[in-house]
Amino acid sequence: MLDISGIRQIEFDVLVIGAGGAGLCAAITATKESKKVGLICKSLLGKAHTVMAEGGMAASLGNVDKRDHWKIHFRDTMRGGKMLNVWRMAELHARHAADRVRELEQWGAVFDRTKEGLINQRNFGGHRYPRLAHVGDRTGLEMIRTLQDYGIHKDIDIHMECTALDILKDESGKVAGVVCMYRETGEFIIFKTKSLILATGGGGKAWEITSNSWEYTGDGYAMAYEAGAELMDLEFNQFHPTGMVWPPSVRGILVTEGVRGEGGILRNSEGKRFMFDYIPEKFKNETADTEEEAARWLAGDKDARRPPELLTRDVVARAINAEVKAGRGSKHGGAYLDIATRRSAEDIKKKLPSMYHQFKVLAELDITKESMEVGPTCHYFMGGIRVEADTTMSTVEGLFACGECAAGMHGANRLGGNSLSDLLVFGNLAGTGASNYAKQLGAVPKFNEEDAKKIIRNATSILNREEGGNPYLLHEDLQKNMQNNVGIIRTDSELQEGIQNIENLKEKNKNVKANGSSQFNPGWHEALAMRNLLITSEAVARAAHLRTESRGAHTRDDFRDESEEWYQYNIISKKGEDGNMQVIKERRKDPNPELERIANATLEDLEAEVAEERKS
Amino acid sequence: MGNRKFKIYRGDNTKGELVDYNCDITEGMVVLDAMHRIQADDANDMACRWNCKAGKCGSCSVEINGRPKLACMTRMNEYSPDETIMITPLKAFPIIKDTVTDVSWNYKQNKKIKPFSPVQNKKNTEKGLVMQQVDVERTQHFRKCIECYLCQNVCHVIRDQGAQDKFVGPRFMIRLASLEMHPMDDADRIPAIKEDHGSGMCNITRCCTEVCPEDIQITDDGIIPLKERVVDRYFDPVMILFRKIFKK
Ligand SMILES: Cc1cc2nc3c(=O)[nH]c(=O)nc-3n(C[C@H](O)[C@H](O)[C@H](O)COP(=O)(O)OP(=O)(O)OC[C@H]3O[C@@H](n4cnc5c(N)ncnc54)[C@H](O)[C@@H]3O)c2cc1C
Ligand code: SF4
Ligand code: SF4
Ligand code: FES
Secondary structure (H helix, E strand, O other): OOOHHHOEEEEEEEEEEOOOHHHHHHHHHHHHHOOOEEEEOOOOOOOOHHHHOOOOEEOOOOOOOOOOOHHHHHHHHHHHOOOOOOHHHHHHHHHHHHHHHHHHHHOOOOOOEOOOOOEOEEOOOOOOOOOEEOOOOOHHHHHHHHHHHHHOOOOEEEEOOEEEEEEEEOOOOOEEEEEEEEOOOOOEEEEEEEEEEEOOOOOHHHOOOEOOOOOOOOHHHHHHHHOOOOEEOOOOEEEEEEEEOOOHHHOOOEOOOHHHHOOOEEEOOOOOOHHHHHOOHHHHHHEOOOHHHHHHHHOOOOOOOEOHHHOOHHHHHHHHHHHHHOOOOOOOOOEEEEOOOOOOHHHHHHHOHHHHHHHHHHHOOOOOOOOEEEEEEEEEEOOEEOOOOOOOEOOOOOEEEOHHHEOOOOOOOOOOOHHHHHHHHHHHHHHHHHHHHHHHHOOOOOOOHHHHHHHHHHHHHHHHOOOOEOHHHHHHHHHHHHHHHOOOEEOHHHHHHHHHHHHHHHHHHOOEOOOOOOOOOHHHHHHHHHHHHHHHHHHHHHHHHHOOOOEOOEEEOOEOOOOHHHHOEEEEEEEOOOOOEEEEEEEOOOOOHHHHHHHHOOHHHHHHHHHHHHHO | OOEEEEEEEEEOOOOEEEEEEEEEOOOOOEHHHHHHHHHHHOOOOOOOOOOOOOOOOOOOEEEEOOEEEEHHHOEHHHOOOOOOEEEEOOOOOOEEEOOEEOOHHHHHHHHHOOOOOEOOOOOEEOOEEOOOHHHHHHHHHHOOOOOOOHHHHHOHHHHOOOOOOOOOOHHHHHHHHHHHOOOOEOOOOHHHHHHOOOHHHOOOOOHHHHHOOOOOOHHHHHHHHHHHHHHHHHOOHHHHHHHHHHOO
């Protein structure tokens, strides 16, 4: 008999799961108001996905182009998200990003500088002005190291290489804690807490070609789902247009959009700069239509319009995909990304040092001399845990979410650079929201012991089983399924097949077996993650099947246009009474009229309005 | 590219052995890819650390044929086709399991360092800190560090002399240097660099610089200038007199 009293327990006011930008920021903020703050992560501190971010963080600082303003950042974000973003979240983000970036500088971040000595900003897809604060192409490293070095001097109880398995609640349905496992020893621990913040990142490891690491198995989505929370917009999976395609072993590794921001262009096998053929109607007025105009823009002409390579990611990814399908792909099935003929070798090494290094070592290619081969790679989840904008609380009392694992901020498509600033803005709001909730709660709710036992038994049975399937191979089967049936371009029949395959894999997963002991056993960890990957994949596939339109990152070959009707709806996934996944359309709330006006204003009008505001 | 032979350390701090594995290698594979293939097919419970697979996170540090390296940035074709590839854990830290070591000591060193303390003057403005690019370049160079701890692993002060309680090691010397050379930092760390962080322990062998995957000039640009600052403060009679007079 399993005895819960034999398992170590620690009590918190606020516990944060995940030590990326969002989790660290939330924990730091929580220490302002709460006494006992905890932070746990699956890897070592400083190794979360955030460390890999390259290009920068978007904020309307206006250091490079003074015309920038939160309203214009907001408009860009809404248009990039195809107007499906939660209005209030996009507003909060655009309003607060600049303050948060400056705060990060006070905490020790050393950004690249402008001539005046302020934080420099670079161009990125979908952003009207140079808006991304950056450090070469290692902005994520700068961000996570700053938060880490600042955070370790706050009163935060940090548990590294500790995996959260499932959430505990009390009789009334409030969050009461979480069952975790130390990866090193396999020992279980129960963290009791008044409020719990999920900052676990995404689930891109469900696909074969992905820029994501082993950590991205959708743990946050699955834990929230099992706890009864609602997931939203999971059909929107961003495929970044430029992942490496060759050699095969590095397929999917990211090539930052910064390459295009610094002037890089895309060509097909015929040498044609093909993006001019793919400019969507909505962006025609704001995009250059000749190479000559694009060149003027790069040279700094403020009246020239942006080159089409800097259209939003969904557009560029689909364009590359179409070129390859039409037989005009690069040697290994991608497109050519050329920075070599656009900038001097010295500039490239200075602005994009880690890209230079990455290609030299991994592909034996000198990007100052040759073109890179690139193609779409699964990159980011716009959807996730449904939260209330100002507090970040989910639909379960006491459960909060921020960063990539939360839904709403990015709508149907995220703009590059908007994630890192999202982490700061909503990490901060989550820290405050969770603290406020904890304060009014009084005592830590009492968790249900039977639930805790069940979680632990499920985990250990994977090790104790006499025999069973290999979790790594099961994972590979899931990745193939998602790549082939739930990829960039989707159809009804493939999605149905994808869902059926997931059902079969769920059955197989019931008998998965990990060999060896419980000590630092990646096979066991892989098997534990399978449940999360399967819940995440199922929610993605079912939502993608339900949404019969193409919008942003969700492209249906059988429904090629955006539909007015679908604009009205979000798709919500939730665990039903019968234990099966319920996937339903839910009508969106009406927007605040002022925000709607800003998002739909023409650029000229909005620029004039902002200029007028500044005068007075 | 054919089938290749590997010897990988399996075991913990008390006992372990080199175990033979074979793996089919395709074009472009790095050592970490081979480890993952072996793990998936033949050794499900083999422990290894990784995250980014692109030299950005510093998780996958191991010794390959005795040399400290990032497994994700070491290509298989660096080795001749008939060479057996031996993968062992970092030597300077206790083994947890297989190639995974206990690097927690490093996190403790970081905590001892006084963090960034921004100057409050007219260059700390509403629009942020005012600093020129040339003035932040040195600090940025040090901040490229991905905390792979390969330098800590080869530093003989830590590795052979076991002076873990006297010296923070090269990684944290450059963290200190990045703070000391930050144009807008207000804190004084020189006494601590001498006393607590042990700048005197380093005798400039440059082994750390040699292994740094980020090509950080740890010794010449980081440690030596810090040593000079310590000397200026404590041993330079002119400086001491100067400070007495001006009470600095
Ligand atoms: C290669 C790459 C480049 C990118 N470049 C940019 C860019 O230039 N600009 C931009 O804005 N965005 C960029 N992005 C996106 C952005 O980096 C991520 O969306 C963002 O960093 C996510 O941060 P996060 O804090 O939400 O999660 P993460 O940083 O991923 O952190 C997740 C944390 O949760 C922990 N965790 C997960 N599951 C569990 C569990 N079960 N138990 C315990 N802990 C758990 C992990 O250990 C980790 O600490 C990039 C992404 C990639 C992959
Ligand atoms: S130069 Fe100093 S810090 Fe570097 S390895 Fe040698 S003794 Fe250690
Ligand atoms: S200084 Fe270089 S070798 Fe040392 S931890 Fe940092 S990146 Fe690794
Ligand atoms: S896996 Fe990140 S450095 Fe090797």
